[in-house]
Amino acid sequence: MKHTISILVENHAGVLARVAGLFARRGFNIDSLAVGVTEDEKVSRITIIADGTAYTLEQIEKQLNKLIDVIKVRHLPTEELLSRELVLIKVSCLPSQRAELISIAEIAKAKISDISVNTMTLELSDSVSRIKTFEELLRPYGIKETVRTGSIAMQKGGASMK
Amino acid sequence: MASERMTVAKAMVKALTAEGVKTVFGYPGAAICPFYDELINSDIRHILVRHEANGGHAASGYARMTRKPAVAIATSGPGATNIITAIATAYMDSIPMVVITGQVSSEQIGRDVFQEADITGAAEPFVKHSYLVKNPAEVPVIFKNAFYIAGTGRPGPVLIDMPFDVQKAEIDFEYPETVDIRSYKPSVQGNKLQIKRAIAAIRNSKKPLICAGGGIFTAGAEKLLQQFMQLADIPVVNTMMGLSSVPADNPLYYGMIGMHGVKCANYAINHCDLLILLGARVGDRAVTAINRLDGITVIHIDVDPAEIGKNLAATIPVVGDVRYILQQLIEQAENYDHYDWRQELNTVKNQSEPKAAAKDGFVNPKEFIKRLAKKLPSDVIISADVGQNQIWTCNNIELKSGRLITSGGMGTMGYSVPAALGAKAASPMSEVIAICGDGSFQMQFMELATMIQHDIPVKIIVMSNNRLGMVREVQTNAYGNRLTAVFLDGSPDFIKLAESYGIPAKRVTDIKDADGAIDEMLGAKGCYLLEARVAEDEKTIL
Ligand SMILES: Cc1ncc(C[n+]2csc(CCOP(=O)(O)OP(=O)(O)O)c2C)c(N)n1
Numbered sequence A: 001m002k003h004t005i006s007i008l009v010e011n012h013a014g015v016l017a018r019v020a021g022l023f024a025r026r027g028f029n030i031d032s033l034a035v036g037v038t039e040d041e042k043v044s045r046i047t048i049i050a051d052g053t054a055y056t057l058e059q060i061e062k063q064l065n066k067l068i069d070v071i072k073v074r075h076l077p078t079e080e081l082l083s084r085e086l087v088l089i090k091v092s093c094l095p096s097q098r099a100e101l102i103s104i105a106e107i108a109k110a111k112i113s114d115i116s117v118n119t120m121t122l123e124l125s126d127s128v129s130r131i132k133t134f135e136e137l138l139r140p141y142g143i144k145e146t147v148r149t150g151s152i153a154m155q156k157g158g159a160s161m162k
Numbered sequence B: 001m002a003s004e005r006m007t008v009a010k011a012m013v014k015a016l017t018a019e020g021v022k023t024v025f026g027y028p029g030a031a032i033c034p035f036y037d038e039l040i041n042s043d044i045r046h047i048l049v050r051h052e053a054n055g056g057h058a059a060s061g062y063a064r065m066t067r068k069p070a071v072a073i074a075t076s077g078p079g080a081t082n083i084i085t086a087i088a089t090a091y092m093d094s095i096p097m098v099v100i101t102g103q104v105s106s107e108q109i110g111r112d113v114f115q116e117a118d119i120t121g122a123a124e125p126f127v128k129h130s131y132l133v134k135n136p137a138e139v140p141v142i143f144k145n146a147f148y149i150a151g152t153g154r155p156g157p158v159l160i161d162m163p164f165d166v167q168k169a170e171i172d173f174e175y176p177e178t179v180d181i182r183s184y185k186p187s188v189q190g191n192k193l194q195i196k197r198a199i200a201a202i203r204n205s206k207k208p209l210i211c212a213g214g215g216i217f218t219a220g221a222e223k224l225l226q227q228f229m230q231l232a233d234i235p236v237v238n239t240m241m242g243l244s245s246v247p248a249d250n251p252l253y254y255g256m257i258g259m260h261g262v263k264c265a266n267y268a269i270n271h272c273d274l275l276i277l278l279g280a281r282v283g284d285r286a287v288t289a290i291n292r293l294d295g296i297t298v299i300h301i302d303v304d305p306a307e308i309g310k311n312l313a314a315t316i317p318v319v320g321d322v323r324y325i326l327q328q329l330i331e332q333a334e335n336y337d338h339y340d341w342r343q344e345l346n347t348v349k350n351q352s353e354p355k356a357a358a359k360d361g362f363v364n365p366k367e368f369i370k371r372l373a374k375k376l377p378s379d380v381i382i383s384a385d386v387g388q389n390q391i392w393t394c395n396n397i398e399l400k401s402g403r404l405i406t407s408g409g410m411g412t413m414g415y416s417v418p419a420a421l422g423a424k425a426a427s428p429m430s431e432v433i434a435i436c437g438d439g440s441f442q443m444q445f446m447e448l449a450t451m452i453q454h455d456i457p458v459k460i461i462v463m464s465n466n467r468l469g470m471v472r473e474v475q476t477n478a479y480g481n482r483l484t485a486v487f488l489d490g491s492p493d494f495i496k497l498a499e500s501y502g503i504p505a506k507r508v509t510d511i512k513d514a515d516g517a518i519d520e521m522l523g524a525k526g527c528y529l530l531e532a533r534v535a536e537d538e539k540t541i542l
Helices: A015-025 A054-066 A095-108 A128-141 B008-018 B030-039 B052-066 B078-082 B084-092 B119-126 B136-151 B164-168 B192-204 B215-219 B222-232 B263-271 B322-332 B339-349 B365-375 B388-396 B416-426 B447-453 B469-478 B494-500 B511-523
Strands: A002-010 A029-037 A043-051 A070-076 A081-092 A111-115 A119-126 A143-148 A152-155 B004-007 B023-026 B045-048 B070-074 B097-103 B129-132 B157-163 B170-173 B208-212 B236-238 B253-256 B274-278 B297-302 B316-319 B381-384 B403-406 B432-437 B459-464 B505-508 B528-533
Touching (some): A002 A015, A015 A043, A015 A054, A128 A143, B004 B008, B008 B164, B052 B070, B052 B097, B052 B403, B052 B447, B070 B078, B084 B097, B097 B164, B119 B129, B119 B157, B136 B157, B136 B170, B192 B274, B192 B297, B215 B222, B222 B322, B236 B263, B253 B388, B365 B511, B381 B416, B388 B403, B388 B459, B505 B511
Parallel strands (some): B432 B459
């Protein structure tokens, strides 16, 4: 089962290592991880998508809370999740294929970020599942390189984590 | 308080003094020299151990007596890596400790310079928290926070790694009076509703049982536990870490649970209808003895929420300071009577054990510990090592008062002697006795010198069987008695060894001589070593 865990931490050196180490030690696999500073520059937010049973999830939340540099841990419920990931995909693209790819990009609401004689690089910010669909659409052209940021997420509606 | 200009090294010493630190255990090296150069100007007693791990274990023994964070010091690189086992041992048993390590100069970190080790990285899995100090100005706050974190909530070791240049930097020193760590606010008071539910469960129970662990000592709740069990008439068993929290002669006490526990304690835990876990995390070796859990109510009281539901599903979790929660329980509990349940347990308890015998030239280890137990003064501190000797000690010492300490969670061989040394340094008026095997003794006997040098008269009992006995027993039981790498041939003559340190020593090879030898040991003013020869095929598991 996939879980989205949002963690507010002190913006200190070494905090990421502590958090990542904890996941590794407790046998919780990280699918994706994204870190960035929050509205308060002394606080960073780590968003982790991880796989595990309810038992491991409970343990991981409790163990994370024990780390002194962890300010808050939230397991974000799937129904209330606003989640985005940014992806850059470089595909092979002959000049004759450009029009086709441009129309795919338009439909997917992706941007054309770069172009060369034989390639085109598309950029999309969307949910993980839509990114997957987008990737499938591009696959027939030949994907040369994909870079993803890892998901960032927040709860929908008026609630905030603070 | 006005701030004062000084080096960080001096500020470190001032911080220790401000924390009330009287004794530290350490081993120097170049990277920690600035600090040592200031330590000598203070009233703090420095005990030079003979190995950094032992410095850590000694601090652990010290902390278990004072119940406040104790301090161990090591230099960078090998000094720091040597102390990791002690940090991990303290972490597993929730012992408050502040470990200070020297580090290479800040600008050299990351270049693999001489004696550089990423100790905060290496020790990360075993610390409650750690600091690699980069900004000299933060030193006062870091020390204040380190002691606070180590000693509060669920205690544990905190590591402060001090680069050489940071120690020599100058700062305006002012020691903070208060602590404010926004992300660390351990909960003390249990949830009122949960306590109500616990009381209701106790009221409805016909066969309640308390399983008390090391958290009782952390909370300083021994008296409260006794008050509560007496009031509510509830039988008590211990985890290994909880041993000596209840006088063994209390009629409500039924011994240690677990893989190496006693029959009636394990019977109790398998036949109760309500299990009250008090400051116990019920590690796997304790749990293996529990066959039946469905249908019973489990009240789990612990200061660390992460322990609740980790090894054992709890019906009624209560997070908070065991001391505080026991007070609440005492206020709300009534005078119950569990006569039938006690009778049931007494029947198991009184089943006669096979007569303790031994081959010629050896003492029966259980009988030996029982004889020792009879003669112990009331303030005794027993420090048990790891292995068969530990199990024999734990199950037969039956302390009516005093304290037993041992490495429960990590099972670290070589803990008993340095921990005893630390305990004795903290409680010089108490009789402190380390009990170990001939294997573990050889992991720690260098500390005999520390005891002599610093006049810390600890008594040592070596239960020698010329084997790594516990491993031998495992090989006998699970590997068709194919014994390998468990023979201790080549060991020194322990009596001569002790004498070479100026420590009187005696060997007992017949139980007839045990009483006399024990009397002589207890009568000795200084250190004393007693070797009890134990047959190589003695068992812990019957
Ligand atoms: C540092 C360390 N290394 C290895 C072990 C594994 N181990 C557990 S008990 C034991 C044997 C201990 O032998 P000894 O000290 O002679 O005590 P005995 O069991 O014979 O009483 C060993 C090797 C351990 N617990 N700790």
